[in-house]
Amino acid sequence: MLNVIVQRLILSIPVLFGVMLFGFLLMQVVPGDPALVVAGPSATPDVVAAIREEMGLDKPVLVQFWGYLERMAQGDLGRSMISNKAVTEELGAALGPTLELMIGAMIWSVPVGIAMGTLAAVLRGSLVDRAIMALSVAGVSLPIFFISLVMIQWLGVTYPIFTFIGRPGPWYTAEGFMGLFLPAFSLGLILIGPVARMTRSSVLEVLKLDHVRTARAKGLSETRVILAHGLRNALIPVITLVGLQVGYLLGGAVVTETIFSWPGLGRLAVGAILSSDFTVAQGTIMLFALGFITVNLIVDVLYSLLDPRVRK
Amino acid sequence: MTAKTRSIRAGLGIATAMVLALPAAAQELTIIRNQDSNHYDPARTAALSGSEVLFMLADTVVGLDEDMSTIVPHLASSWEISDDALTYTFTIKEGVTFCDGKPMTAEDVAYSLNRWYDPETKSPVRWRMGDVKSITAPDATTLVYELNEPHSELLYQLAQSFGSVVDKETVEALGPDFGVTGFNGTGPFCWESWTPRDKMVLTRHEGYTWGPTNYENTGPAQVEKVTWQIVPEAATRTVAMLTGQGDISPYVPYIGVDKLRKAPTVDIVESNEAFWTNYVGFKITKDMVGDVKVREAINLAVNQEAMAEDLFFGEVEPAYSYISSGALDWDESLDDKLLTYDPEKAAALLDEAGWTLNSAGKREKDGVVLSPLAITFTGEWQTTVEAVQADLLKVGIDMQIEPMDATVYWGKSATDDFDMYVMGFPYVSAGDALNLYFRSSNIPTPNRMNYNDPKTDELLLTGSHATSDGDRAAAYGEVLATVHDEAIWLPIYHKPMQIAVSKKMKPFEAHNIYGAGLYKGLQLGFAD
Numbered sequence: 001m002l003n004v005i006v007q008r009l010i011l012s013i014p015v016l017f018g019v020m021l022f023g024f025l026l027m028q029v030v031p032g033d034p035a036l037v038v039a040g041p042s043a044t045p046d047v048v049a050a051i052r053e054e055m056g057l058d059k060p061v062l063v064q065f066w067g068y069l070e071r072m073a074q075g076d077l078g079r080s081m082i083s084n085k086a087v088t089e090e091l092g093a094a095l096g097p098t099l100e101l102m103i104g105a106m107i108w109s110v111p112v113g114i115a116m117g118t119l120a121a122v123l124r125g126s127l128v129d130r131a132i133m134a135l136s137v138a139g140v141s142l143p144i145f146f147i148s149l150v151m152i153q154w155l156g157v158t159y160p161i162f163t164f165i166g167r168p169g170p171w172y173t174a175e176g177f178m179g180l181f182l183p184a185f186s187l188g189l190i191l192i193g194p195v196a197r198m199t200r201s202s203v204l205e206v207l208k209l210d211h212v213r214t215a216r217a218k219g220l221s222e223t224r225v226i227l228a229h230g231l232r233n234a235l236i237p238v239i240t241l242v243g244l245q246v247g248y249l250l251g252g253a254v255v256t257e258t259i260f261s262w263p264g265l266g267r268l269a270v271g272a273i274l275s276s277d278f279t280v281a282q283g284t285i286m287l288f289a290l291g292f293i294t295v296n297l298i299v300d301v302l303y304s305l306l307d308p309r310v311r312k
Numbered sequence: 313m314t315a316k317t318r319s320i321r322a323g324l325g326i327a328t329a330m331v332l333a334l335p336a337a338a339q340e341l342t343i344i345r346n347q348d349s350n351h352y353d354p355a356r357t358a359a360l361s362g363s364e365v366l367f368m369l370a371d372t373v374v375g376l377d378e379d380m381s382t383i384v385p386h387l388a389s390s391w392e393i394s395d396d397a398l399t400y401t402f403t404i405k406e407g408v409t410f411c412d413g414k415p416m417t418a419e420d421v422a423y424s425l426n427r428w429y430d431p432e433t434k435s436p437v438r439w440r441m442g443d444v445k446s447i448t449a450p451d452a453t454t455l456v457y458e459l460n461e462p463h464s465e466l467l468y469q470l471a472q473s474f475g476s477v478v479d480k481e482t483v484e485a486l487g488p489d490f491g492v493t494g495f496n497g498t499g500p501f502c503w504e505s506w507t508p509r510d511k512m513v514l515t516r517h518e519g520y521t522w523g524p525t526n527y528e529n530t531g532p533a534q535v536e537k538v539t540w541q542i543v544p545e546a547a548t549r550t551v552a553m554l555t556g557q558g559d560i561s562p563y564v565p566y567i568g569v570d571k572l573r574k575a576p577t578v579d580i581v582e583s584n585e586a587f588w589t590n591y592v593g594f595k596i597t598k599d600m601v602g603d604v605k606v607r608e609a610i611n612l613a614v615n616q617e618a619m620a621e622d623l624f625f626g627e628v629e630p631a632y633s634y635i636s637s638g639a640l641d642w643d644e645s646l647d648d649k650l651l652t653y654d655p656e657k658a659a660a661l662l663d664e665a666g667w668t669l670n671s672a673g674k675r676e677k678d679g680v681v682l683s684p685l686a687i688t689f690t691g692e693w694q695t696t697v698e699a700v701q702a703d704l705l706k707v708g709i710d711m712q713i714e715p716m717d718a719t720v721y722w723g724k725s726a727t728d729d730f731d732m733y734v735m736g737f738p739y740v741s742a743g744d745a746l747n748l749y750f751r752s753s754n755i756p757t758p759n760r761m762n763y764n765d766p767k768t769d770e771l772l773l774t775g776s777h778a779t780s781d782g783d784r785a786a787a788y789g790e791v792l793a794t795v796h797d798e799a800i801w802l803p804i805y806h807k808p809m810q811i812a813v814s815k816k817m818k819p820f821e822a823h824n825i826y827g828a829g830l831y832k833g834l835q836l837g838f839a840d
Contacts, residue, residue, distance in 0.1 A: 036722035040358030043436035263510035
């Protein structure tokens with residue numbers, strides 16, 4: 001097991017370097033000039049030139065990239081070109097709210113999705129199955145901005161305890177929890193669909209297998225057959241899916257974050273890219289890459305826990 | 313409804329009532345806006361979102377009345393201007409303190425203004441200060457501002473947030489973090505915390521009594537705490553105002569204004585003298601729009617009134633002039649000469665200019681189709697330009713549109729790769745707007761039209777150096793007449809100041825300074 005982890009960690013080094021290079025080059029080819037953003041629309045050309053020089057943007061690309069590598073090697077992500085805030089500080093401030101939103105959405109939607117999927121598989125072809133699948137399709141198809149606005153209209157307007165502008169505080173405070181509720185609930189709604197569908201098809205596959213028939217033949221109760229022998233083995237693809245969703249949510253909940261004014265990583269990344277804030281954009285790209293690598297590592301470890309064959 | 317849903321609803325209702333009844337919220341004001349500033353260092357930001365907060369955090373030498381033309385005492389109780397208009401001597405008030413309790417003197421004012429002017433600061437709005445010779449504080453209550461050339465707009469410019477007085481020690485201690493992690497000003501509110509893209513929290517500056525005299529209440533502020541909350545989504549802002557999650561929002565989308573106006577809990581505070589104009593500019597050195605007749609024809613072919621009605625729900629004022637007619641030094645004699653909607657005349661002008669209709673219904677000359685390229689921001693501006701495109705097609709002009717994101721746009725608009733571009737801008741007066749956009753030294757930005765006329769340059773200098781109101785108005789009036797004659801821009805609309813305000817608040821008048829409708833915030837208070 002330790003071998004797997006070490007091997008994975010070593011493999012992630014070239015991946016990170018690649019991400020750094022790619023992130024840097026991408027920001028170079030994207031049109032846009034941070035000096036113009038800082039200077040504002042009414043600035044005169046000499047002011048723009050002075051600001052560009054101060055930012056080091058007048059230097060050749062290679063010199064800029066070398067400086068960037070040097071800083072990264074020292075663990076220094078630099079300062080935001082726009083706000084001048086340390087990038088680590090910006091990332092630190094946005095990571096907490098994003099994790100809060102991600103966990104808040106998954107903590108209820110993943111179990112609900114798995115339960116719905118299992119139920120649909122067991123009652124295959126019944127009205128319940130069809131209803132669950134219809135809901136899943138709706139969940140997959142409805143865009144998140146639509147769900148979010150409906151939630152604001154439905155719950156936020158009727159019950160003002162559910163706030164929907166910004167993050168009033170950490171989740172464990174009363175106001176913080178009420179502020180988290182609507183975005184986490186809306187985001188969770190779109191996760192249920194894929195999880196339920198994946199669980200259903202995976203459980204159906206597993207229930208056809210020999211060991212399940214053996215378990216039934218042994219006289220085990222149907223509940224035990226489904227939960228211990230069916231669901232446990234069916235969870236592997238579901239875990240992969242959830243892992244991918246975690247990676248996606250780390251940076252991809254931009255729309256939810258925008259509608260609910262949630263100060264998370266998605267908005268930080270999009271804001272940085274839109275304002276050509278190279279340093280912050282590169283910092284967020286690095287963080288997303290690290291996030292994906294970590295999640296994949298965890299998924300791999302979970303695999304081996306669930307399926308002894310993987311360990312070999 | 314089942315018993316269970318009834319009890320859930322009842323429970324939620326009680327919880328709601330409890331939250332709403334919390335007394336703590338009573339003196340805390342939440343202002344909702346659409347975007348954050350890059351930072352809050354007054355000398356280094358030209359962003360409106362920066363000014364909105366800086367007016368509350370810091371003070372300026374002089375203030376500006378709601379009428380947008382009367383300069384009122386603020387940190388200076390009085391001032392004298394020498395006969396040659398080169399020396400301004402201000403008497404700075406005593407007893408003014410920074411948020412950390414330190415007394416503020418004329419030396420702090422001189423430091424802040426010199427910092428703004430220092431090329432090292434790289435202020436994007438340094439030009440607003442005029443040609444400065446020196447700014448000194450001979451004693452604790454005297455500030456002497458000396459110019460090499462007269463600058464008729466000086467007092468208006470000194471009322472802007474860029475001239476905010478800041479504490480030297482804090483600036484030096486925080487270095488690049490000044491206005492990012494902290495601030496120390498003399499304003500009616502003090503910096504508590506800033507989370508970029510989320511919120512800025514300000515607390516009342518106790519003991520503040522030196523507000524500008526346009527306010528009945530010159531301090532302290534009526535509310536204890538102000539939170540500037542960023543809500544990027546327009547629909548969310550509207551609903552947040554409807555549900556009382558925000559107390560004030562100057563950023564309600566046009567589509568939501570009427571809904572809020574009719575809502576029982578919200579008022580819309582309005583002012584038409586907002587001095588913010590959106591226009592389409594012509595790159596006059598380009599072949600497509602180099603002929604004044606073509607530019608005039610485009611002006612005549614566009615129906616601004618229909619656009620104001622259809623795109624902006626009748627909430628904006630269609631514009632035919634380059635600045636609002638209420639702005640200082642607007643020349644009323646131009647009112648009758650402005651180009652208004654007349655597609656037939658537009659077609660005649662195009663014929664006259666040699667652009668005749670081809671078989672496809674497009675204007676053509678020497679085998680070239682009249683198809684100017686317009687660059688635009690995505691979003692609301694793109695919709696506006698598409699409406700212009702539709703109007704122009706009716707007279708045979710095949711305008712092309714290249715929409716792009718804001719950051720890309722700023723870079724692109726500094727190039728020569730387009731025929732038309734879009735822009736919206738705030739101003740305090742004719743001189744403010746004209747000096748910025750029509751000086752040849754400001755090519756390629758902000759003079760993106762490549763407008764280069766020595767006579768205009770000279771008149772702008774005359775206006776800027778004028779020592780009497782009459783001379784200044786005459787010079788700027790002449791420039792206004794010239795640029796309108798040349799049809800350098802296609803004005804689209806004058807943006808009104810519209811602020812959604814909860815009915816829990818006391819009524820107040822909107823300000824218009826640099827588009828910052830709440831100005832110092834001293835007028836903001838909850839009704840009993």
